[in-house]
Amino acid sequence: MAAPRRSGSSAKPSAIPTLEWREPRPAPIVLVFGSEEVCAERAIAGVRTQLKDEDPSLEVTDIRADDYAPGTLLAVTSPSLFGEPRLVRVSGVEKCNDAFLTEALAYLEAPQDGATVILRHTAASVRGKKLLDAIRSGLGGGVEVPCPAIKKDGERANFAAGEFRHARRKIDRQALEAVTRAFAGDLAELAAACQQLIQDTTGTIDLATVERYYGGRVEMSGFAVADMAIAGDHGGALVALRQALDSGADPVPLVAAFAMKLRTMARVAGKRGPARQVARDLGMPDWQVERAQRDLVGWTGSTLGLAIQATARADAEVKGASRDPVFAVERMVTVVATRAPFGA
Incomplete structure (x- = not known):
């Protein structure tokens, strides 16, 4: 499998292990790189859990690289009187100040025994590139956990x-x-x-x-309405829409549900072949392609384009371009369900 692309990183291949975020492991340096916070938090928590299981006396310290005071890294990684293992979680590496960058590069030359340093870089900037390159070259004996969006x-x-x-x-x-x-x-x-x-x-x-x-999720209600409209059940879709709105559904996610389904249909419509092959080409799960293929029965390029245009118009109107968002959604449902311009 090809190595993940890294925003703001060196084009050179990494010389250190790349770990899946669900299966991290401790190392002297653990680089958690990428913008997806859910995955990053899981990876960081996973390392902490493993270290804590190995030794409940683990000392955990949090520092920020963008508000770093000189000498902090060495102080929190140095062995204590009783020799407890240390975990240092460093956030904001993409905004690190010069003092942190200088001391982190020096630390890679001689990591402290018994210390694990997790560096969290969101890939939001190229700041710290020299540090990233050094880690990926193998200096410090680190590992990387990619967390792409x-x-x-x-x-x-x-x-x-x-x-x-x-x-x-x-x-x-x-x-x-x-x-x-x-x-x-x-x-x-x-x-x-x-x-x-x-x-x-x-x-x-x-x-x-x-x-x-x-x-009872609002998004689920939106997809239920979309399913009926795309299947051509005009009356059923309008009833489902009214029920969703009466139960407190917001028009914005309702329109988003239509947009998501129609967008998937448009992607699949241009492909020929078995669902598995189409899914592989588009980077989608098989079931999603199979569902889109079923939804596309009876649709043409022109009617699909009409529905997408109606959904785009409704999206703008429910976000402030119209005084009556409910009417905007009803008109979208009618266009999608009848596959014809409103009022035709």
Whole structure:
């Protein structure tokens, strides 16, 4: 597998181990690099748990690289009177001041025995590039844990699937699709939902289980309306829309649900071949491609374009371009369900 691209990093290949964020391990230097905070927090917590399990007397210190006082790193990594292991968590490396950069580079030359230093760099800037290059060259005996952003639908679905796979729990395809949809707006909430299902249920997790726990989510209501409209059920979609709005659903995520489904349909529409091959080409899970292929039955390029335009218009209107966001959503539902211009 190709090495992940690193924003603001050297093009040279890394000489240190690259670890999956769900399976980190302690090292003298642990570089946690990337913008996805959920994954970074998991990686950092995983290292701490392993060290704490090995020795409950672990000393944990947090310092900021952007507000660093000279001498701090050496002070917190030096052996104590009783020789307890030390864990130092350094945040804000992408904004580090000159004092930290100088002392961190010097520290790599001779890391302290019994100390683990975690460096958190969000990839938000190229600041600290010299330090990153030194770590990746092997200086200091470190490891790297990449945490790239998870934004695309397929990436979110893969994230959720990984949560269950890592916990050695089975979840059926419909249930996985449902929980991913229900928490389409926040990766932290998606992670928490997956963990709750893992901890509070037994056996294979099915769609009924997900709906029992999260059926009331606004995003789920939006996808239910979108499913009916895309299938051509105009009356059913309008009834479902009214029920969602009456239960407190916000028009913004309702429109977002339509946009997500139509965007996926548009990506799949231009591809030919088995779902597995299309999924591999697009970087999406198989089930998502299969669902989009089913949704595309009866659609043409022109009707799909019309629906996407209507959704884009509704998106602008529910975010302030119209005085009546409810009417904007109803008009979008009508265009999508009838596959015709509004009023035609």
